[in-house]
Amino acid sequence: MCLAIPGRIVEFLPAASHLAVVEVGKVRRKVNIDLLREDGLAIDDWVLIHVGFAMSKIGVAEAEEQMRLLAMLGEDKQAMEELEGYRFG
Amino acid sequence: MKFVDEFRDPKLIRQAAQEIRRLANPDRHYRLMEVCGGHTHAIYRFALQDVLPPNIELVHGPGCPVCVLPMGRVDDGLSLARDHGVILAAFGDMMRVPGRTGSPLEHKARGADIRMVYSPLDALKLARENPDREVVFFAIGFETTAPSTALTLRAARQLGVRNFSVFCNHVTIIPAIRAILDSPDMRVEAFIGPGHVSTVIGCRAYEFICRDYGKPLVTSGFEPLDVLQSIVMILRQLEEGCARVENQYARVVPWEGNLPALRAMAEVFELRPFFEWRGLGFISQSALRIRDDYADWDAERRFSMPGVRVTDPKAAQCGEVLKGVLKPHQCKLFGRECTPEHPIGALMVSSEGACAAYYNYAMRKSDAVAV
Numbered sequence: 465m466c467l468a469i470p471g472r473i474v475e476f477l478p479a480a481s482h483l484a485v486v487e488v489g490k491v492r493r494k495v496n497i498d499l500l501r502e503d504g505l506a507i508d509d510w511v512l513i514h515v516g517f518a519m520s521k522i523g524v525a526e527a528e529e530q531m532r533l534l535a536m537l538g539e540d541k542q543a544m545e546e547l548e549g550y551r552f553g
Numbered sequence: 554m555k556f557v558d559e560f561r562d563p564k565l566i567r568q569a570a571q572e573i574r575r576l577a578n579p580d581r582h583y584r585l586m587e588v589c590g591g592h593t594h595a596i597y598r599f600a601l602q603d604v605l606p607p608n609i610e611l612v613h614g615p616g617c618p619v620c621v622l623p624m625g626r627v628d629d630g631l632s633l634a635r636d637h638g639v640i641l642a643a644f645g646d647m648m649r650v651p652g653r654t655g656s657p658l659e660h661k662a663r664g665a666d667i668r669m670v671y672s673p674l675d676a677l678k679l680a681r682e683n684p685d686r687e688v689v690f691f692a693i694g695f696e697t698t699a700p701s702t703a704l705t706l707r708a709a710r711q712l713g714v715r716n717f718s719v720f721c722n723h724v725t726i727i728p729a730i731r732a733i734l735d736s737p738d739m740r741v742e743a744f745i746g747p748g749h750v751s752t753v754i755g756c757r758a759y760e761f762i763c764r765d766y767g768k769p770l771v772t773s774g775f776e777p778l779d780v781l782q783s784i785v786m787i788l789r790q791l792e793e794g795c796a797r798v799e800n801q802y803a804r805v806v807p808w809e810g811n812l813p814a815l816r817a818m819a820e821v822f823e824l825r826p827f828f829e830w831r832g833l834g835f836i837s838q839s840a841l842r843i844r845d846d847y848a849d850w851d852a853e854r855r856f857s858m859p860g861v862r863v864t865d866p867k868a869a870q871c872g873e874v875l876k877g878v879l880k881p882h883q884c885k886l887f888g889r890e891c892t893p894e895h896p897i898g899a900l901m902v903s904s905e906g907a908c909a910a911y912y913n914y915a916m917r918k919s920d921a922v923a924v
């Protein structure tokens with residue numbers, strides 16, 4: 465639950481849905497982007513995802529680093545499980 | 554020592570370790586507290602203590618949300634599923650946390666309708682899919698997680714979902730740090746500040762630690778190099794005799810935090826006058842409850858719960874470990890009655906919990922950083 469998962473924004477859904485589609489590895493899932501509304505998100509931006517919400521905008525280097533860290537901590541599988549487990553979108 | 558070759562730039566790690574040894578005054582003993590459970594996990598996983606000179610001691614802080622939840626709150630949550638027949642939705646981390654009459658997982662096996670979810674929005678979806686049932690989300694977490702619960706409650710109100718409510722157990726990190734600073738048996742020279750909590754609350758919130766208590770705090774990333782660099786930054790401050798907030802994790806943590814997240818929290822939650830933390834006792838204004846505007850979605854107002862206080866099993870020393878007074882292996886139950894397979898305390902359940910981290914890595918073989 466304390467995981468922060470890096471994902472790349474590939475599609476914005478209508479504003480009323482508060483959602484965007486992110487891609488992590490080969491998996492695509494919808495996440496809520498309300499917390500980053502003021503950050504001027506764009507397609508191909510990277511974000512850190514926590515319990516279904518994009519929490520912070522990060523650079524591509526940080527995204528790679530976060531992926532590697534999850535793997536080093538043995539939490540990469542858990543992170544993908546979490547992402548694939550989101551049912552709300 | 555085994556060397557993990559996926560580490561970025563081992564040379565930098567070596568340099569940081571050397572710098573730490575140069576800066577550490579051999580006549581002093583340094584106790585540095587990592588506030589966040591994510592750091593505890595990384596520190597054990599990479600055996601960072603082994604890289605440090607013996608007079609630098611890392612003390613594990615209260616930043617694991619399932620670990621600080623008193624058993625009575627677990628029992629209260631479970632009573633919703635058992636006595637009120639609700640669908641109780643909880644994060645996976647909660648499923649194995651022991652209550653007095655067993656964990657959520659055990660209650661589920663006995664027939665209670667408890668579902669694991671990965672997001673509070675999944676719990677809201679369950680409510681919309683089951684309009685004839687009451688769905689309660691068992692909310693836990695620090696400021697990293699609280700904004701997502703707030704936005705979920707906002708969505709529930711906007712959508713008019715009436716069969717959804719939240720059992721709110723969100724806690725705030727600042728009062729816990731203050732309680733540790735005020736605790737007479739606690740000696741900490743400086744803090745390795747939380748990474749992801751700080752993305753929400755920013756760095757300014759920690760300034761009182763430096764101003765009023767004269768202790769440095771450095772918010773830190775989670776890689777071995779991050780933690781070592783943060784320790785270098787702390788030791789430099791201690792050497793200069795100053796105390797300020799510094800941001801080692803600026804690539805992710807904005808100094809001002811996340812304003813929409815803070816606004817969402819302020820709209821939906823208010824501070825409780827006091828809240829009980831496992832190990833730290835009652836701390837005033839240290840937890841969030843749901844505001845009157847959202848009373849219809851507050852499980853504590855919609856359902857009667859026993860609200861009893863449950864003391865931990867006598868021999869369990871979770872409290873002392875949470876405060877950093879004891880190391881996990883010093884608990885009498887560690888590795889005997891209490892293991893990750895049969896946990897007695899929550900610290901043995903969560904990967905962020907000091908006991909589980911110690912059991913999984915220190916007891917076996919961690920991937921130590923070569924220096």
Ligand code: SF4
Pocket residue numbers: 868869870871872874881884885886887888891892896897898899900901908
């Ligand atoms: S070993 Fe078990 S009982 Fe002892 S402090 Fe850790 S979690 Fe608590």
